[in-house]
Amino acid sequence: MVRVTTEPALGEDDPWVRYLPLAWQAASLPAAYRLAIPSRPRAPRSGDLVERECAFWGPLLHLLHFGLGWTRADLGLQRWIDMGRPTKDPILEVVEAWWGRDLPEFVRWAASSGPLHARAAALAHEGPWTRFDAPPVPTEDEVVEWHGGTDGLHLSRHCQSPLEGETTGRQREFKPDGDSRQRVLLVDAYAGWYRRLTKVSPDRTPDDRSVRVDVVCKPIGWLGTYRRSKETGGWFRGRHRWHVLGA
Secondary structure, eight states: OOOOOOHHHHSSOTTTTTTHHHHHHHTTSOHHHHTOOOOOOOSOSSSOHHHHHHHHHHHHHHHHHHTSOOSOHHHHHHHHHHTTOOOOSHHHHHHHHHHGGGHHHHHHHHHTOHHHHHHHHHHHTTSSOOOOOOOOOOOTTTOOOOSSSTTTTOTTTTTOTTTSSSOOSOEEEEOOTTOTTEEEEEESSSTTHHHHHTTOSOSBOTTSOBOEEEEEETTTEEEEEEEEOTTTOOEEESOHHHHTTOO
């Protein structure tokens, strides 16, 4: 069987990005489509349980970090859960539909994930995320062993392609005539797209209104309409109230 690699288009190879296009598309299409979701593998069928777990969990951090603009997935999810898990945002609706049953387990892992926090902290110094508060280093008893280690699925490593390096291939930024608030960012590949978004300038109009950027990634489609928060410095899509939960 010939293996088709997804790396040139999505910046990562299977399995972590297997459902990534579907996750972004589900956050953009009607609610009925969002219900056509992958299910979490509960028992190994052919010895590939870990690979299928990676595929299931892989898109979650992408939506949280690069959709809602969160730096702390654990804090954002826990605050959202404490609010009663409202699904008035399309991304949060997908989070509930795809991963809702298993979120408590994920939050416990994310809260003690040294690799995830260390990676986010390092990237924060480069500008995309400016409100990162490093958590205390967890004690040995507090670290959650998840799938054979503190990050047995390597999620913290395989969720950063939108920030790693520049966007590959062509990238174009359009400014529609007569609209000083609107931009369109078109990229050929997924890798590096969020880093390119953070370089859109100016991010505010002369009368101090947010510039809004529609991001279109050719391998996936429309990723959302983004703006930069004056409070956190982060770029996000949707309402600001959901962004600040985990920023």
